[in-house]
Amino acid sequence: MGIDVNVVFQIAGLGIVVAMLHSVLKMVGKEDYANWVTLLGFIVALFIVISLLSDLFQKVKGVFLFQN
Amino acid sequence: MKGVSNIEILQIVGFGLIGTFLALILKEQKTSFAFLLTLVIGITIFLFLIDQIALVLRMLQHLAEEAHINLMYVETIMKIIGIAYIAEFGAQITKDAGQGAIAAKIELAGKILILVMALPILSIIIETVINLIPR
Numbered sequence: 001m002g003i004d005v006n007v008v009f010q011i012a013g014l015g016i017v018v019a020m021l022h023s024v025l026k027m028v029g030k031e032d033y034a035n036w037v038t039l040l041g042f043i044v045a046l047f048i049v050i051s052l053l054s055d056l057f058q059k060v061k062g063v064f065l066f067q068n
Numbered sequence: 069m070k071g072v073s074n075i076e077i078l079q080i081v082g083f084g085l086i087g088t089f090l091a092l093i094l095k096e097q098k099t100s101f102a103f104l105l106t107l108v109i110g111i112t113i114f115l116f117l118i119d120q121i122a123l124v125l126r127m128l129q130h131l132a133e134e135a136h137i138n139l140m141y142v143e144t145i146m147k148i149i150g151i152a153y154i155a156e157f158g159a160q161i162t163k164d165a166g167q168g169a170i171a172a173k174i175e176l177a178g179k180i181l182i183l184v185m186a187l188p189i190l191s192i193i194i195e196t197v198i199n200l201i202p203r
Contacts, residue, residue: 003083003116007108012090015101022098038098045104052111057154059115063122064150 007052011045018042080113103165110161114153121153144189148182155181 018041025034087109095102125146132142155178163171 003079003112005083005086007112008083008087008090008105011101011105011108012094015094015098015105018101019094019097042100042104045101049104049107049111052108052115056111056115056118059118060150060154063118063125064146064153 007048011048014041014045076116080116083112084109106164107161110157114157118153125149141189144185148185151178151181151185154178 018038021037021041022034025031025037087105091102091105091109094105129142129146132139155174159171159174159178162168162174
């Protein structure tokens, strides 16, 4: 029943850390590494979101379509 | 009604505000992460709401069984509500990400699927009306 706030902070923290890493790596001069770090962080965040989304879809199926 | 009180709306509003601030901060750095954050907030609120909706739907289903209404109609209506729920969610999220065209297509798909769902009921109504006409 409760709301899961942790995921929001997880994703926000991940985003801030990735942005910092991106700028630091860019300053050092490793542009390609910076882009890879951004892509990897985005994929990790996407995994979290996709698992949540599948949870939502399963629940909608169970509630509305009588498949529980 | 277990565990539902006025405090829940405070939770939802606080959650939404926290998410909005975080998304505002994140938008300056990385727009894609801000979008994912918005998606997570939407999913969480919908996950919370679906428990409440399930209560209402169970009550409706119980009423329909008591009144001996054909369960097919109730089932169709619930499926239509489910389609509208999911289509609305997807369309809002896509519109928020700046893809208005995809959002419009999702809404169109939702409408057409609802129309297809309603076809059996529609045909039954038309048959009934035709049977009523004396010939």
